[in-house]
Amino acid sequence: MNPVDLVGSAVGNTFRSKTRTILTILAIFVGAFTLTITNGLGTGINRYIDDTVAAMGAEDVMTVTKVAENATDASDGPREYDPDAIVGEQNGPPGTTNVVAPIGSAELDELAGIDGVVRVQPAKRVDVDSIAHDGGTEYEIGVGGFVSGMRLQLAAGEQPDIEASDFQVVIPDSYLDVLGFDDADAAIGEPVTLAVTDAERTRHEVEATVVGVAEASLGTTSSAVPNDALNDALFAAQSTGLDASELDAYSQATVWFDPASSADEVAALEADLADAGYDSTTVAQQLGAFKSVIDGIVLVLNAFAIIALLAASFGIVNTLLMSVQERTREIGLMKAMGMGSGKVFGLFSLEAVFIGFLGSAIGAGLGMIAGSAISSALGGALLADLPGLTLIAFDPVSIAAIIIVVMGVAFLAGTLPAVRAARADPVESLRYE
């Protein structure tokens, strides 16, 4: 029997006992459906995290702080005062103070000299008092940093232009109403006034143009995001009156590395930085822990789906054993007519695989439809605050993997009946009534 006929016969035989086959397919369907949904959940959430990583900062960027000499934990008792130490931006657990050594131009040069560092830039932290549009009411607002490679999730407009010399700002969509804009598009190109107060309590106002409106998302808080030119202007205004040595002290710096670096190369760079006395965190690391929790949950959910599949595979064993029993004489006849045991085995195995394929393909197909429906329903209601989150997303590779795994399970389940059929003695089988 040639391979095409073998597959054709196996497929044809699958539907000889329709009710039984359909019930078996349903059992596999449940497993495959569940697996598709749980996998989609993992894909969707992880994809969202990846998008967020891009929004929070570029992938080739790490935040570097200098370890303060007496920065060891507070539980040793009161910490000796260090006039140079500054409070870092990265907050630890409540109750602890995160003290870092300042980074000045000497440290910046040192960082730039470390092998693997492409570029280094001090993080100029700006505290903006308020934002106002067209002389209207002032509202409090924070300012976030923007580095090249970062992608904000925008409701309208475009990303701030890092090279531009004019002052650009992206405002969060929650400020649209209060600033008097009808919608996101109406805000684009409009001027807004940002106010800062310097060390001498003098108020400075800087005017910037709104180039984009950001959607609230997991990574970006409701802060305005300026381009470099605006950030520098705000920083300069805020620093008015400070002397040079006070100016030359940043709490953290941003280090760029080669975007093509492998994880090992990044780790090596971090080790070098640690040797030089710097702590570093990549954006991916900041979200890594979150990702592992999601992966863990998805793994547990997948385990349930796989249990369902195992139960279904016993259904396949049962179905095929009944088929072998019913078709004993036919098997005997085919063997009498010269069909080899291998081909008989193949015939029943293929039948099992085909049942697995039908169950998993239907399960995955309906799982994708149901998953998309659920996620768009939730996206409009429960998860409306997280735009950009597709709770259940599907990637073709993992869907294909699910189908192939289920077919593999079906094949294994089919081996017992198939071996029984292959071993059948033609004389015995033909005598069977």
Next chain:
Amino acid sequence: MTGAHHAMTTPILSARDVRKSYGRGANRFDALKGVSLDVLEGESIAIIGKSGSGKSTLMHVLALLDQPTDGTIELAGEDTRSLSGAALNRARNQTFGFVFQQFFLTPNASVLENVMLPLKIAGVGRAERRRRALAVLEQLELADKAKNKAVSLSGGQKQRSVIARALVNRPRVIFADEPTGNLDTATGAVVEDILFDLNREHGITLIIVTHDEELASRCDRRVHIRDGLIVDIVERAPDAERAATAEERAA
């Protein structure tokens, strides 16, 4: 004269002191206790015996469906013990056709599908096996039933389908196990005629297992088997009229 003709050819099948036992110890049952038989190409032979006599076992052993416990089966002079499983399968597929009392048709498949089965097993292409199966159904006057499901046929049509299936591979030997056992007398006679026609017109060797003396008497030789041993081989009384015409045709 027929005897002289036979002596010159190698038997298509030859059993040498074949023994077949089932079970062991106290439960041991000897189905065949040393049977030797030559089956010549083109003859028709009946294996006759009561149930339990060992006649079915002898057929299974001759048809290479079962291995003898002892002794040899030669197929066209070749010891079948030396053949691999694949070669045995090929020999059964290409050389033999089977007609069983219980038909063994796949009920919900069409007559055509059923008849094509041996060709499908042989790996013949779709178009070719369809052509050959339709030709053989035509030969057995079943062409109009080709598309019908096997389950819808009458007993005689079923047995003709089975014969078509046995013929489709152009076998040299047809094994028929009680071919008329499930048929009424009239239908059985038609099926018998078909089988003996194939034997006469196409030179296909016919090995019929039966307990029906009347059917057996139409065969060239009747091999009586009892308790696992051949007790008697009877050659058919030469039908003077037919033998003469055969001689004339040969001359």
